[in-house]
Amino acid sequence: MRQSRTSNRTIALGLLLGVVFIYFIYSISSTSITSSDLRQRLSDAAADNPLSPPTSAFRKQADSLNSHGGVHRPPPVVHYQLNNLTASPNPAAKNEKVLILTPLARFYPEYWANLLALNYPHEHISLGFITPKTKEGNEATTALQEAIKITQSGPEEDRFQSITILRQDIESPLISQEEKERHKMENQRVRRAAMSRARNSLLFTTIGPSTSWVLWLDSDIVETPPTLIQDLASHDKSIIVPNCYQRYLKDDGTPDVRPYDYNSWRDSDTAQQLAAQMGPDDILLEGYAEMPTYRTLMAMLANTGPNGDPRRLMPLDGVGGTALLVKAEVHRDGAMFPAFPFYHLIETEGFAKMARRLGFESWGLPDYLVYHYNE
């Protein structure tokens, strides 16, 4: 057993080398809002108990409550009344906590700038990152920490509630993350199995009892509407995914957009028949000419013109993870990212299938675009 695990080291990402928790306490001196407003916000945003999970900020208790004649008393039992734990179409109105999770291979300043521009109240957003233990991962972690330091000591309204960074301690299966190398079909299975384990480690470690929503946001998503969270949540779907596109320059130098993520789709009879003929460990992959599935790809259905309707919905059977909003109950019930073929699907596509088996449907917004970095 140990031997087989050892030979699988390259895809075994479960053990984490380093974890960094970063948090902030509202700095009373660095704000212009009134102190009574501030006390209210602090009271809403922060938990009373130091053992708060990462999704709930710590509020230091007055010393008089903790000490008694110089001796520390055990604190009382603390109840979190979570009958208010909702995941509603208007989450900001209910102060619902959003956990944004990002597997970070490279740090793009544009990603961070876009994250900062999200106008869902940052005091209700926690961030979680997992970075690979490679030279690239080290550089990404360093750059991320620099960005965090600036943000979390900057204007109060920019600061996030809490931030967690996990480091993988085992090398990624593919050293190169170059675009061509990454998309080779034979590399996809290994890469996406490793990505599944990374996503699961991040998810299991950071989701807390007060998390209402989980937004998966890849580190190469560099442009979204600032209302991304509110817009996606407003549809009140358990799982919802926007359409991931890419900006580029045409040969004549004019700017245009093109589809990027092909993992959001409705199933087809052809794909079902392909799956039925496969061995138990084979997987179906989307977007490869050598394996035509004839699935309905959301990427191909965007109306990018003036008549596009960003609120148009379509049901999906597979979802991509570049940007993906999930009600926390879906994960809590057990939906994760299978690193093994699950109905011949892995990673985010397997997640959609697993969620379906748990009774949750997936939806897509074909005309609501988010943009991937152009490598």
Place this chain on the structure above:
Amino acid sequence: MRQSRTSNRTIALGLLLGVVFIYFIYSISSTSITSSDLRQRLSDAAADNPLSPPTSAFRKQADSLNSHGGVHRPPPVVHYQLNNLTASPNPAAKNEKVLILTPLARFYPEYWANLLALNYPHEHISLGFITPKTKEGNEATTALQEAIKITQSGPEEDRFQSITILRQDIESPLISQEEKERHKMENQRVRRAAMSRARNSLLFTTIGPSTSWVLWLDSDIVETPPTLIQDLASHDKSIIVPNCYQRYLKDDGTPDVRPYDYNSWRDSDTAQQLAAQMGPDDILLEGYAEMPTYRTLMAMLANTGPNGDPRRLMPLDGVGGTALLVKAEVHRDGAMFPAFPFYHLIETEGFAKMARRLGFESWGLPDYLVYHYNE
């Protein structure tokens, strides 16, 4: 979608009503050990950061570090160096954190007494409970909280590092938990699907970055060796399960033991053939005369006499969850308790299969007995 979820309310346990976090700080006045020993233990056991997950206790920082001219400064970035995160054959020597998780339908004083008697250092044990939102569940929660209050304010060495209680907010599918009703074959599927969601909610909410081991321990396990954790961990297996028996009185009044949990087994050709002929949503259940599987049941292999070898190992394909030790990396990689048929298996048996798909093997100790309450 909402309608279908609503009709599935009875098995949808994802939303949690109440969460209780309980923790303790070493009380300097209530111990007879020297204060330098105490500082060392405190330094080993507690985290520097208030945002510690439930598996790591909070240590209050000196006020001088937090305040500066009366203004709270944002605390610095805190690194958790988890290159020491191991799950080793001698976990106590490495201060490895153990998370004991218990779905609690009823509170048995014998369960709590046995838990208290575990001699793995309690300062490295965190407890997590999930209780159903029923009259029985309310009573169990009340009794549990009473027991916790006594333990966590009692002798220092008895106290656990932290305790989390989750309340389900939706009724259990089966009101009655009577023994006969619970074991009816047609009730098993619904009951175990609900139990899967409860286990997953508990697991996702409580596992933290410093957890090395997860011990699943059912609330009706009333007798184990006090060295249970050390004994199971010493085999250095990813997943290991003792044999769950029950004490009873024979007709002539003499005490004896008999097998109780039939969910730990090695697969058989018969069971494989049964599965191959099943519909995709059918499940195989163990221990029912109307569905003979001819699997090798660990329950039937115990040598309970003087020649029994508590260290004898056997490989398993399915595991029971009455007592079950799992390396945390298995869960972090994504192994959870499927509430849906997974290779025609659900709950703990499905977990073993899912772990196998992730590359982790399960092992049993046929001659190492733990005892279930005799209802």
